[in-house]
Amino acid sequence: MHFYSEFLTLGAVGGLRTADMIFTLVSFIVLLALLKKFAWGPLMDVMEKREEYVKDEIETAEKNRKEAEIASKEATAQLRQTKEEAQKIIDDARNTGKQEEQKIIQTAREEATRLKEAAEADIQNEKEKAIQALQDQVASLSVLIASKVIEKEISAQDQEKLISEYIKEVGEER
Template sequence: MVIEWGTALYQLLAFAVLLLILSKFALKPLLGVMQKRQDMINEQIDSAEQNRKEAEKLLAEQREEMQKARVEARELIENAKKAGEQQGQEMVRAAKEEAQRIHQQALAEIQNEKDQAVAALREQVASLSVLIAQKVIEKELDASEQDQLVQEYLKQASEEL
């Protein structure tokens, strides 16, 4: 096998020119596109990492807010229970006071009516005594008639009461 150096040199030179042309027009744009793609992928990775960190931060904030809301809800429930108990105790106290007031008022009314009844009874007894005395004086009666007359007037007085 004989090597033709002229043809080999020509092929080598043609290959070198082709390599230069390809590297200038094809390889540089291809490497540029690959670099842009690598940069874009790196940006997306950075963006995804940043989004993940923000999501974790928001999740932690939401958990903290939920915990605060639970604590506030418990406090509100406790306050409502206390207020309800206080209101219930106040209502019981007011009802007891009202019952005591009504009881005292009823006792006062009973005493007043009793006093009025006693006064009326005294008046009737006095008027009956006067009537009996008048009748006795008007009529001189013997003892049995006088007893009978007193009994009649007492019976009459008790019927009027």
């Protein structure tokens, strides 16, 4: 045992044992090899997968952002177009309303003119009928006066009296 302990301390520098150092170094290298094979490789695979996943998510997010931006522009353009169409419809309705208003006013004026002309024609007809009736009455009264004049000889005073009565009768018959 002593030999072994001398071997272990052989080349010891400052109380450090060379064999312990070599054993620790070999153990460390074996441990590193095992870690590399069983821990580092799978860990790196997981990290690479995670990196790919994050990269894909970023690309998807960027793609979605671009699509949303395009959709937003399209929606804005469509909204603008819809507003223009709505304004055109409003303007068309306003113009149609004005045209209808003018048409109604024109029709009303034409109807008023027609009614006025018809009323004037009716008034003229009634006036002519009244004049004709008055002429007929004047004629009949003239005949009546003439027959009364013929029946009796009248003085100037009687003649004035007959004319007054005649005018009175014509005034009452109106």
